[in-house]
Amino acid sequence: MTEQTPLRRRGVLKAGLLGTGVLASGVLGAAPAFARSGRPVLTHGIQSGDVDAHSAIVWTRADRPSRMLVEVSADPSFRRVRRLRGPLLTPRTGGTGKVRVPGLPPGTEVHYRVTAEDLDGRAASEPLTGRFRTAPRPGGDVRLVWSGDVAGQGWGINPDIGGMTAYAAMAARRPDLFLHNGDTVYADGPLAETVALPDGRVWRNLVTPEKAKVAETLEEYRGQFAYNLLDENVRAFAAAVPSYVQWDDHEVVNNWYPGEILDLPQYTEKRVDVLARRAFQAFHEWQPIDAKAAVDGRVHRSFRYGSVEIFVLDMRSYKDANTADRAAPGSVLGQRQAAWLVRGLSRSTATWKIIQADLPIGLIVPDGDDIEGVANGLPGAPGGRESELAWVLREIARRRVRNVVWLTADVHYTAAHHYSPDRAAFGDFEPFWEFVSGPLHAGAFGPNTLDPTFGPKAEFVHAPPRANTSPLEGYQHFGELTVDGASGALTVDLRDGTGASLWSTTLRPER
Template sequence: MQQASRRDFVIRLASVAAVAGAGTALTGCLGDGGDSVPPQFSFGVASGDPLVDRVMLWTHAQFPDSSVDVALTWEVASDAAFTAMVSSGSAVAAAATGHTVKADAGGLAPGREYFYRFRFGVHSSPVGRTRTLPAAGASQVSMAVMSCSNFPAGFFHAYSEVTRSGAQFALHLGDYIYEYPTGVFTGLNAPAERLQANPATELITLSDYRRRYAQYRSDPDSKVMHAALPLIAIWDDHELANNSWVAGAQEHDPSTEGAFNARRDAAIQAWHEWLPVRSPNPANLRSINRSFDFGGLLALHLLETRLLARDRPLEVQELVNPATAAAARATLASATRTMMGREQLQWLQGRMAASRATWEVLGQPVLMARMTFPVSVLQHLNPANTSPAAVAAGQQAVTEYLTALATQAQAPASLTAAQRALLDPVQNPQLGYNLDAWDGYPVEREMLLGMARQLNKRLVVLAGDTHNAWASRLTLMDGTVVGNEFATQSISSPGLEEYLIGLTPVQTQQIFRGVVGDLRFADTGRRGFLLMEFTPQHARGTWHFVSSVKTRTYTLDTSQSLSVSA
């Protein structure tokens, strides 16, 4: 579709989304469904998990003030007017699934754009647009990479911009919702009209999670984005609870919040209900790792890194506190410590070995690149330490370390004893600042990267989670470069600019660039999304930054990009 027609379609989607509730709430219309009051399609439509011949379709349909099931038909056509029908079928928006409904629409052709809708008699949902994966021989693929969409923290401007970016597909890498109660983790100067969470409490039950998804999906920018592009998604932790792992979560208290597994299962069910995903293993809804072949150009492998096997994330203070450091560092270096689990790692090895794609792409939530700091600096990187004295001490520690690095590079003979101590890996070891990411699971990361190198793959890793934009080289412990990582900034969650008090985003970026050797790009002050474009020759990431998520008006900056060659 040409850009002009793409914009026209987005405008039509926005108009439909605005009037959908009113248009479907009319009474006195006896449709083919046999009810005088048609169901409401209050949350629009979505599509996802495209294959070469099929795609998942999604909607939510419910009669006003009623909990009865809603029998629907779905239609796929090659034109927006639905004069050239391609596929159709029936589906039920059942009370058992919170009145969400999904259909696996088959009989489609590779690399084609389609239009779809759900119907109840003469009444129709909004119209969505989707696309199948390309057939073999694809020469170009583009996808919008997103993460960390936090409703009360700001407007979803980035979702709207995704529809204008030229992306063919959308990829959400987790933290699609946040589980916090009203007033928690909204950031500074959040829009007052978005502060009230629904429900107001922290999410625990299935009803809680369903209501929170409904709030997020009521957002007009979210509706437009979901209707405009097929979505591929993976979860991170906030779809359940902060820093979750296989047997618990940092902020889950069994004594007041009940059994963790009950909360986990409720969160997982709601995710499967509200996302247009194809469940690869209905017998185990935690198993959402899956692969997509984009016409031999790239193979996208989604990894589950939370609930299948992950060991408890360590805390930085465990590594720097003399009372706990030895035990924590031994745990960190353990050969059995895992994020993915051996079964999933073997699955990935099999997929990558069988793939003949130009690019092997891992879609997963957290940073894989090394982002380590010396202990002398790390002990000051505590967002809770906001006093002037603490900020000054942190800045001094950074300055001393960067000065030692510069002296070593330019005049090593003039290093002082104190500087030599700062650069001594035994006296001042390098440790990860974000141990919830792959820096907290270094042995398994080495196994994964070593596997990619052994298979001679062109590796690109996509990540989210940190709310900031990054690009890094992926290296083995011996420094061998194995691939590249592109990390997207958040849709709306606050970044380091709101937590490293006393430092401007430019200063923060300079510190990271100075200390982290593998880092190639950083922006720690702006929200948005990442547009990835793949060709046989290169993989290019362009960060789309919105100037503000706190106000309804904003500007867009797309000047930052980075390309790697095949």
């Protein structure tokens, strides 16, 4: 697969547009203004996502009003193609658009080519090409990678080191899927042009106007998502690997919850609900997500992919306040989503049920003196948000749901946690694994303390020696999960940002 793109890092450097590290708005900017003449340009590459056995979403963005056109083929030469007319790419969606490509055979590599055609039909953009693999039939092999946390804590695209190189390491694993576990952007984390490192080196950031301040307007939120796609590693990976994307807090603001009123001087808009609506619109515009597949048009949804079924959670939109009573019953999924999850898990015929969670279960994640995560930090019976997870765990045990694995990110290190009722204050559940992996390109932290309520045990931890270590220091991570269709064996590798395996285990399915 070759990716054709106007965004070549060397070309940008030669043109001197980086200068001090700031890009002005335009074709190369994060959220460029619309052009008025010439042929359309696809400014931020192409992506695929929400793939199933017979279809997938294809996404792009153009620099002027135009029509999105998609061609699909069984071979990379595109000798025989099927053409689809996609939506108009207009300022109403920031120039972005996506279309679901239907009628595909299962377990097949599909090559796709995207162009944008001028509204009068006389000119078209240069095409961009990508590929994805449709879901195999039940029992097929699966290889997926997962991680989260991109461009956080002041560490953006550094052209001196080749940008966000962990994406290239993931691409080298040739996965079928990428599960993005949230913090897809850091809308609350402005970037500086340079950062002095403890060892005397200087980190240099590519900075766009939208990344120079916290996001508050719709255009500023759009600019957060556009920024990551300026990186050639990200664009190449997105064109080659379909994704299932969820959100967490930094798509809006750190540790947010519905109804919160900010007390932060850098924000003129203090109402988190207003910010979340704008961020949510930009999130859906810039990610290859099918809103029709979501339960309520928001984020949580599920997909069958060969031997696995993946349940994408939303542990942000329905959570209670971080200031809520930790001992009283709380909410992180909401009753409807919790019931949807239990119902879906109990009905699934997949060998493995993978829960794609944007928050870990047993790690204590504080928010100052309050609690940001699920674990309430109190020993004994479940309280706060733990009570909702306790209901989920109890119900899937009662319904004899087997082979459930949780994948998450959020805490900016990698770990393997085994949960057992033999060690727990609450024992009405079956043992299970939770695998944590991140950050993909952000500051590294950890490790966090484990809460004993559900009996977790850390079987492996790889965390930095100090808080907010840069990507230069080797604590970037992603996880890889493979399922052998014949035996059903599931192997998990926790990998560093170069792709090297730090720890591995193989799980055998219970029948």
